[in-house]
Amino acid sequence: MSSLEQYGKVFETDVLVVGGGLAGVNAAIAAAENGAKVTIVDKAAIERSGSMGGGIDHFAAYLETGEQWDTRQAYLAYAGKIARGAVNLRVIDKIYCGELPAAIERLARIGNPLTQPDGTYYRTQSLGQPGPYMINFNGKHLKPRLAKEARRTGCRVLEKVAVTDLLTSDGAVSGVIGFNIRTGEVIVIRAKALVLSTGNTNRLFENPTGLPFNTWQCPADTGAAQSMAFRAGAAVANMEYLRLTVVPKGFSAAGLNALTGMGGKLLNALGEEFMPRYHPAGNKAPRFKLVEGVLFENQSGRGPVFMDCRHLSREDLEHLNRTLGYDKDTLPDFIRQKGVDLSKDLLELMVSEGMQSGPSEVCASGIKIDEECASTLPAVYAAGDCADQTRCCSPTIAGGYAAGKGAAKYAQSVAELRPVDEEQIVNAKERVFAPLKREEGLSHREFEDILRKILWENLGVVRTDGSIRNALSKLDKLEAYKDRLVARNLHELMRVNEAQEMLQVGRLSAVASLHRKETRFGVFHRRVDYPETDDANFCGQIVLQKRQGEVKVTFNPLTYEIPEA
Numbered sequence: 016m017s018s019l020e021q022y023g024k025v026f027e028t029d030v031l032v033v034g035g036g037l038a039g040v041n042a043a044i045a046a047a048e049n050g051a052k053v054t055i056v057d058k059a060a061i062e063r064s065g066s067m068g069g070g071i072d073h074f075a076a077y078l079e080t081g082e083q084w085d086t087r088q089a090y091l092a093y094a095g096k097i098a099r100g101a102v103n104l105r106v107i108d109k110i111y112c113g114e115l116p117a118a119i120e121r122l123a124r125i126g127n128p129l130t131q132p133d134g135t136y137y138r139t140q141s142l143g144q145p146g147p148y149m150i151n152f153n154g155k156h157l158k159p160r161l162a163k164e165a166r167r168t169g170c171r172v173l174e175k176v177a178v179t180d181l182l183t184s185d186g187a188v189s190g191v192i193g194f195n196i197r198t199g200e201v202i203v204i205r206a207k208a209l210v211l212s213t214g215n216t217n218r219l220f221e222n223p224t225g226l227p228f229n230t231w232q233c234p235a236d237t238g239a240a241q242s243m244a245f246r247a248g249a250a251v252a253n254m255e256y257l258r259l260t261v262v263p264k265g266f267s268a269a270g271l272n273a274l275t276g277m278g279g280k281l282l283n284a285l286g287e288e289f290m291p292r293y294h295p296a297g298n299k300a301p302r303f304k305l306v307e308g309v310l311f312e313n314q315s316g317r318g319p320v321f322m323d324c325r326h327l328s329r330e331d332l333e334h335l336n337r338t339l340g341y342d343k344d345t346l347p348d349f350i351r352q353k354g355v356d357l358s359k360d361l362l363e364l365m366v367s368e369g370m371q372s373g374p375s376e377v378c379a380s381g382i383k384i385d386e387e388c389a390s391t392l393p394a395v396y397a398a399g400d401c402a403d404q405t406r407c408c409s410p411t412i413a414g415g416y417a418a419g420k421g422a423a424k425y426a427q428s429v430a431e432l433r434p435v436d437e438e439q440i441v442n443a444k445e446r447v448f449a450p451l452k453r454e455e456g457l458s459h460r461e462f463e464d465i466l467r468k469i470l471w472e473n474l475g476v477v478r479t480d481g482s483i484r485n486a487l488s489k490l491d492k493l494e495a496y497k498d499r500l501v502a503r504n505l506h507e508l509m510r511v512n513e514a515q516e517m518l519q520v521g522r523l524s525a526v527a528s529l530h531r532k533e534t535r536f537g538v539f540h541r542r543v544d545y546p547e548t549d550d551a552n553f554c555g556q557i558v559l560q561k562r563q564g565e566v567k568v569t570f571n572p573l574t575y576e577i578p579e580a
Contacts, residue, residue: 030051039061053168077115213236215236218463220475255540261309324357369470381402
């Protein structure tokens with residue numbers, strides 16, 4: 016028995032993928048195809064884990080059809096326009112543009128092509144795009160098919176395991192520690208390289224329905240990768256942005272792209288099509304503008320707001336009703352149970368809960384990555400919604416594969432597994448399991464409710480220097496209660512760990528927002544004390560990194576010349 020086995024079950028691998036969502040399974044496939052021994056670890060089953068676990072109905076892509084908008088250069092220009100100040104075009108060009116053709120081919124190879132049954136692409140335009148980049152497809156079983164491919168390539172899968180800490184050795188990551196959420200067994204995984212892909216941070220702000228798990232994205236994604244990587248010394252970026260969307264009243268679900276892409280119109284209570292007042296593209300404006308329009312119409316007394324699809328043709332409505340269920344099976348059920356027939360009735364809308372995520376469809380927020388998907392922490396790669404430059408379906412698929420390739424290449428350069436500091440294991444184990452030993456204290460539900468209220472009231476759609484500092488002061492006080500959190504069972508222990516991840520992410524978001532003295536992406540970062548967008552001083556990223564126990568803040572300026580092909 017090795018000395019580590021006294022603490023729990025020990026695994027060894029070349030590449031460890033933490034998070035088996037869309038980015039994670041693509042990273043695992045890539046690493047395996049490039050000769051690495053791969054292990055995937057996830058809190059759930061990889062067939063249905065992550066924000067795309069229930070399915071997906073669109074894939075954004077340029078296809079070089081000859082149209083002016085349908086080229087690499089046009090896409091990069093669009094990305095630079097819609098996400099100016101947050102997106103790094105060099106990274107997008109290398110990861111998304113570089114991997115796009117192979118990603119489309121790979122989906123067809125695993126049995127989930129982007130084409131319709133007749134072999135054509137069904138494309139729609141939405142969310143600020145210059146042309147119909149959104150390929151509509153049936154991605155209901157995309158995750159199971161990708162999971163099957165990952166298993167076929169020989170990837171080992173460890174499910175029902177929550178990873179809680181990264182283990183480091185001489186400035187590089189040597190593995191992770193976690194626990195099985197069903198048995199409580201401690202899991203130690205040694206690896207030459209890691210890919211972190213645990214998604215964005217949900218359940219972070221007060222939910223308008225009062226139900227914190229009624230979320231637009233996967234409620235089990237609570238900032239694990241961002242939190243762990245930051246604590247271990249990796250840089251994070253774009254953390255200040257609040258992400259919201261527009262959803263049916265009372266039910267947070269994906270579907271805005273499908274509704275507006277098919278030609279749905281936003282109407283206020285007066286029957287006015289109001290979005291042209293907010294953006295030249297009207298109902299096809301960027302997401303943050305659609306959110307802004309709905310919020311301001313309600314605040315101006317012209318609410319409630321509705322989606323109008325009554326003018327669509329029978330064929331378009333049939334297509335829309337099919338695709339609305341690809342993301343979330345229960346959305347069409349919800350609409351029917353509300354007594355709404357989209358061909359005859361208006362669908363009432365609301366603004367969703369907030370989350371920590373990227374400001375656009377082309378980039379995210381989280382672990383800062385380079386053109387190889389490498390973080391600033393040696394041996395650590397990142398992709399998907401937990402990385403600062405990849406989010407949504409197509410960038411996540413491309414980024415996951417790029418991260419897997421990069422991690423495999425790195426692992427091949429490492430002669431042997433790095434040593435593991437046993438003191439780190441002892442400290443992590445003591446911290447994680449302490450709530451089970453307490454007989455009384457604060458529940459994760461109470462802790463999360465307080466956290467959500469603090470962040471929504473002080474770091475929501477209206478921010479000032481005073482409100483942000485108030486958030487940080489209250490988060491300091493809440494931090495003191497971490498040692499009073501109690502768990503009665505392993506499920507609650509997992510929730511306690513998630514609550515602590517969310518607290519870390521909320522703090523990083525507040526620190527970054529305090530330093531961004533401007534408004535950018537409308538209500539996604541709205542500083543009412545600095546109401547203008549200031550490209551002269553803030554066209555770039557606020558970057559946070561842990562140094563000597565403190566948060567070091569730097570600024571990474573971004574330029575927007577189109578990279579040469």
